[in-house]
Amino acid sequence: QKEVEQNSGPLSVPEGAIASLNCTYSDRVSQSFFWYRQYSGKSPELIMSIYSNGDKEDGRFTAQLNKASQYVSLLIRDSQPSDSATYLCAVKSRNNNDMRFGAGTRLTVKP
Amino acid sequence: SQTIHQWPATLVQPVGSPLSLECTVEGTSNPNLYWYRQAAGRGLQLLFYSVGIGQISSEVPQNLSASRPQDRQFILSSKKLLLSDSGFYLCAWSVQENSPLHFGNGTRLTVT
Numbered sequence: 001q002k003e004v005e006q007n008s009g010p011l012s013v014p015e016g017a018i019a020s021l022n023c024t025y026s027d028r029v030s031q032s033f034f035w036y037r038q039y040s041g042k043s044p045e046l047i048m049s050i051y052s053n054g055d056k057e058d059g060r061f062t063a064q065l066n067k068a069s070q071y072v073s074l075l076i077r078d079s080q081p082s083d084s085a086t087y088l089c090a091v092k093s094r095n096n097n098d099m100r101f102g103a104g105t106r107l108t109v110k111p
Numbered sequence: 112s113q114t115i116h117q118w119p120a121t122l123v124q125p126v127g128s129p130l131s132l133e134c135t136v137e138g139t140s141n142p143n144l145y146w147y148r149q150a151a152g153r154g155l156q157l158l159f160y161s162v163g164i165g166q167i168s169s170e171v172p173q174n175l176s177a178s179r180p181q182d183r184q185f186i187l188s189s190k191k192l193l194l195s196d197s198g199f200y201l202c203a204w205s206v207q208e209n210s211p212l213h214f215g216n217g218t219r220l221t222v223t
Contacts, residue, residue: 041219042216043214043215043217049211088155092209097162098160098170099212103153103154
């Protein structure tokens with residue numbers, strides 16, 4: 001069983017719509033959760049961090065965490081063509097210093 | 112502010128040749144350091160991480176090795192490259208146990 005799972009996509013949404021990206025994880029002692037954006041050929045850049053259950057908003061981005069369901073999501077409101085990228089979900093365990101990544105979801109925002 | 116330097120940006124090496132990729136971090140002390148590899152169209156695979164000088168944790172058995180000779184320096188090496196070693200190699204750092212990782216610009220390695 002994969003430790004961090006994401007739908008590979010591709011996910012296509014029209015400009016201005018809400019993009020919803022989902023992620024599940026298997027390690028129940030996971031403590032820290034992150035969303036990264038990766039443009040083609042570039043390194044990942046951090047978008048959001050979330051550590052406790054509930055929603056966390058930052059501009060057009062909202063991260064949602066449900067530890068009981070081992071589920072974390074990212075909502076992108078008013079999607080823009082510049083949001084077209086691969087979004088990586090990442091999880092850090094309480095017991096380790098390593099970070100595990102999902103395979104990523106490719107998002108395309110069509111003008 | 113903290114910065115991470117990773118070089119070279121691209122590298123083409125023949126099968127069987129050695130490899131040395133270097134990563135350095137500025138502006139912080141005793142960071143956690145990481146090496147990841149990303150194959151074309153795939154996710155990030157954790158190769159090594161280090162919590163201190165000389166402390167290396169290996170995640171995947173392979174022909175690669177890592178060393179941390181100084182607090183803010185992390186080196187990825189191989190004695191003999193394989194075709195399957197081709198990929199995008201990323202160095203990253205973090206400060207605390209629960210803090211996010213910050214990535215360098217990566218090295219794109221092609222083994223021919």
